[in-house]
Amino acid sequence: MTKSPSGSTPAEAEAFLAAHPEIEAFDIVLHDSNGIGRGKIIRRHELLSLYNTGRHLPISILGLDICGEDVHETGLIWDQGDGDLRAWPIPGSLIPLHATKPARGELLLSMYDLDGTPMTSDPRHALQRQVDALASEGLHPAGAFELEFFLLSNDRGPDGKVQPARDVLDGRGSHKTEVYSVDHLHGMLPLFSDIYAAAEKAGIKAETMISEYAPGQYELTLHYRTDVMQAADDLLRLKRIVRLQARQHGVTACFMAKPVEDYAGSGMHFHVSLMDGAGKNVFIEDREGEWNPTLLHALGGLRATMGESMLVFAPHANSWRRFAAQSYAPVSPTWGVNNRSVALRIPAGDIKARRIEHRPAGVDANPYLVATTVLAGIRHGLKHRIDPGPETTGNGYAEAQDTPPIPVDWRSAIAAAQGSAFLKDALGDDMHRTFTAIKAAEYARVARTVSEVDYDLYLYTV
Template sequence: MSTIPNPADQSTLDQMRPPEFVELLLPDCNGLLRGKRVEGDKLHKVYKNGINLPLSTLACEITGECNEDSGLGLDIGDKDTFCYPIPGSLASIDWNSRPSAQLLLDIVDESGKSFTGNPRVVLQHCLERINAMGFYPVIAVELEFFLLDQNNTTSGAPQPPINPASGQRDDNTQVYYLADLESYSDFIEDVRQTAKAQNIPAEAAVAEYAPGQFEINVSHSDDILKACDEAILLKRVIKSVARKHNFQATFMAKPYADTAGSGTHIHISLLDKDGNNVFAAPEGEPTEAMQHALGGLQQTMRDAMLMFAPNANSYRRFQKDSYVPMNPHWSYNNRTVALRIPYSDEANTRIEHRVAGADANPYLVVAAVLAGITTGLENKLDCTPAIEGNAYEKTQATNPRHWQEAIALFADSEWAKEAFGETFHNLFCCIKNSEMEVFHSQITPLEFDWYLNSV
């Protein structure tokens, strides 16, 4: 096989079995991985010449249909453009029967520049903006998910898996219960080993607040784009390893009506040019930078909600006393608020952003967090006083509770258009408006139950 021009990827290739095929991956606006598969001996040509994919790949709705209102489909002849490898993203895959690998792609526009509707590019621009102010973020991504039985119920609903240790179906909640980790240790260890083979720093698996629910974290990093690449790819690892162990894995925000939902939590601190954490302060004494960061996150949260909760099901999570925040308040060491300052030593002071669902695109979640913080720092916004005690009892819900409201707020937001660019803003609005129209055109079983014979 010819030499690959990127040294890191060549080193990775040298350490793996020669792949028979390579999966070329382009995450779309919903965070779904789309792309092509090429024979392994053609990999050097991908690095040299790129590959063709249509821009409409990024205009796909959750159903896979191209959104024609975006102008990226038939209006421009559904034409191809070039995609190029993202350096350092080549990794082996061990869940296929044949030796294989995967590689992330960037897609360019007609001018040869990265397409500004690409969520990864949106994040890059948000990062550049905060870097220009002399601030350098460090983030960690926490991903919650459910393991499910491979077979749904007779009504088509998901159901918890059969516990490998007990042979019984899981039906109770044991948060942080080590026995649950032991019961699913083969699956968790397989995830860890597979992630390690792909250079994804996965760590700190815990049993969460519902049957079959777990959390696996991506280690903190100052390489923000790579951290979000790793989060996207970790989702793929978890789903693929789950199939090997005869489970389904889902990042659906709320698969069960009567249990907790799944979130994507972002831990973020800011460093100055000398590497000092500008949030570092004793508990109860937020620095000026932290006050402004919190103020920006609070002020922009409603406008950004569609990026944190992008789907109809996303809004099922937002229920009182469910460890899901209902408004933009903050506090120290308090899981009832949206913006939590975790218990830590002073040097590791950070904000935990607890709003996004597990179904959200990590690139867009982090982009919205960075943009909110940047807004606060640029405008020296003040935050509200910290909440003491149970925020569900002491505050009113002000975040959007419904998909339609969040779409309208995002569409009307001049801040969102400026922060994320007109190309992405228009594309995301088109996709989500179309998905909402299709969703609301369906007649649900509950409607038959309520109305068929009663009205």
């Protein structure tokens, strides 16, 4: 037996196996820079050895693009001979999966070098660095992500485009924007019930379900966590749950940021606050409406670093289609109170729950890297006591011209991220190199692809 650097112990596996004799296999999952779960399915008898000695996985698993192709510029492929490193279980992440036949469990992994030091192109380790840095400053982040997604038909419409899924209850269809319609939710209740049941089995407190601002779009909120790593785990696990349960009900769960051009895209808003050593929220003002300097400096740091961080929040070609005026997606680094047209929103409510809602990220972003970058931005603002500037009190889209610029497209965002000293420090040198190299490779793939739009615009006209 080798001591696990993650803190996992064989006792956890032994207790789980004893409590779940029905489980025959386990999905072991490591998340890459795109937030994609990579790993294996192992049999029941293999679980204990994984806890005892870890599991060798190729280093290249963290150097893959969105298609699963090697990106040599990450330095994680032939530069290191595509050797194996060792993945170890994340303590407390061993769970049973809901409604799988035969019964299966799931276990999250994190990558370490063979000597037990953290492998620094693993997104979890990047987030842990920021959590540890805040802890050294006497602060502890808490937060939760919101999950927006579409439920789509497995078949395309007559125009070849995606279309909303029919209700799994009775097959009824709707192409309306059923925003906040409770009756509309009833048609998907069998699916939603399975999502809630699966979340409960996974130890995830999934809360409010909403019919969102597009046909077939929904939002599921998550319980606020005092551990932001757990909040990021919750989000990625919930995406996997929604995808699996939707598939079992004959529909497709879509986590693209902008799957339908005429309607709102899907965000992944991150609610975050800071606690001191006594558990007190340091964003709370002494008198309601007289903003706490700590909160203001945090906002200032997030505004100042948003432009060079946008690649983390909008990592894919499709991500950039989400940003449009009056679309509920922010187009500039504005801040305001109880205002959904801004990028950094202070929600209304009890001041004891004072927090920042960070709105730029799409649901296609990696929550570990989003949380890493947001926490680093907050630390930057606190360290340099950055003034956030005036609050946006009206239409944030109208005020966008008076705010610091942010990239307007994917290519510009890649260039900004590559040249950002802030982002390199936030993610760490290795994670920064890995992430930006993968994004550059994906951009090149898209740029050289001849699409149907090209043929439609130019085939018979130029």
